[in-house]
Amino acid sequence: MVRKRGLFIVVEGLDGSGSTTQCRMLKNFLDIKGIKSIVTKEPTNNLIGGLIRGVLTGDWQINPEGLQLLFSADRAHHLEKEIVPALGRGVTVICDRYMFSTLAFGAVDCGMEWLKVLNQKFLQPDIAFFLEVKPEECIRRISAGRDKFELFENKEKLQKVLTNYKRLTEEYPNLHPINGNRSKDEILRDIVKKVELYLDNEKLTEQEEKKAVIEDSFSFHH
Ligand SMILES: Nc1ncnc2c1ncn2[C@@H]1O[C@H](COP(=O)(O)OP(=O)(O)OP(=O)(O)O)[C@@H](O)[C@H]1O
Numbered sequence: 001m002v003r004k005r006g007l008f009i010v011v012e013g014l015d016g017s018g019s020t021t022q023c024r025m026l027k028n029f030l031d032i033k034g035i036k037s038i039v040t041k042e043p044t045n046n047l048i049g050g051l052i053r054g055v056l057t058g059d060w061q062i063n064p065e066g067l068q069l070l071f072s073a074d075r076a077h078h079l080e081k082e083i084v085p086a087l088g089r090g091v092t093v094i095c096d097r098y099m100f101s102t103l104a105f106g107a108v109d110c111g112m113e114w115l116k117v118l119n120q121k122f123l124q125p126d127i128a129f130f131l132e133v134k135p136e137e138c139i140r141r142i143s144a145g146r147d148k149f150e151l152f153e154n155k156e157k158l159q160k161v162l163t164n165y166k167r168l169t170e171e172y173p174n175l176h177p178i179n180g181n182r183s184k185d186e187i188l189r190d191i192v193k194k195v196e197l198y199l200d201n202e203k204l205t206e207q208e209e210k211k212a213v214i215e216d217s218f219s220f221h222h
C-alpha cells in the first residue's frame with residue numbers, strides 16, 4: 001500500500017534500550033501489512049554523522065555545544081535528503097533516534113531550552129516511542145553485545161538522560177513511553193497497537209472530512 005504521505009515514526013531510548021531491534025521488528029510488521037517503509041537512523045551514515053561517531057568513540061574531541069550543533073546539522077541534512085523525500089513518496093519512515101535524543105542526551109551538558117530552539121524548525125514525528133528501560137538493564141544488554149562503551153554509556157549519565165526523556169514524554173503528546181524492560185515481542189505488540197490506533201484515527205478523520213465536504217456541497221446547491 002502506498003500512502004499519500006508516509007507516516008513518520010521515531011524510536012527513542014537510552015543506549016542499549018533496544019531501539020534498533022524495535023525499528024527492525026516494526027519494519028517487518030509493516031512489510032507483512034503491505035505498508036511500504038524504510039528504516040533510517042541518527043546519527044546518519046553521511047558526512048556529519050561520521051564526524052559525530054568520531055566524537056562518540058573518542059577519536060577526536062569537540063566541546064558539548066559543538067557536538068550538539070553537529071547532531072542538529074546532521075538532522076537538517078537527513079530531513080532534507082532522506083526523510084522528507086521518502087514521506088513525500090508515501091513511504092513510512094522509521095527513524096532510529098531523532099530530536100528527542102538531542103534533547104534528552106544533549107541536556108546533560110547543554111541547556112534544554114537552547115537545544116529546543118536549535119530543533120524548532122525540524123519536522124515533528126507523527127508518532128515517537130520512548131523505550132523506557134532501567135539503566136542497569138541497558139548496560140547489561142550492551143555489555144553482552146559488545147566490548148567498547150561509548151561516551152554516554154555510564155550509569156549516572158544514563159540515569160540523567162532517562163529523567164530527561166520522562167520529562168519529554170509529559171511535554172510532547174507525540175512521544176509515547178513504552179515499558180522496554182520486557183521481551184522484544186511484548187514491546188513490539190505495544191508499538192504496533194499505537195501505530196494501528198493512529199492509522200484508524202487517521203481513517204476516521206479522513207472519512208469525517210469527506211463527509212463534511214459532501215455536506216458542504218449539498219448545502220451549497222440547495
Ligand atoms: N527487549 C529486549 N530484551 C532483551 N534484550 C534485548 C531486548 N531488546 C534488545 N535486546 C538486545 O539488547 C542489545 C541492544 O539492543 P539494540 O542494539 O536494539 O539497542 P539500541 O537501543 O539500538 O542500542 P544503541 O543505543 O547501542 O544503538 C542487543 O543485543 C539486543 O538483541
Ligand SMILES: [Mg+2]
Pocket residue numbers: 019020021096
Ligand atoms: Mg542502536
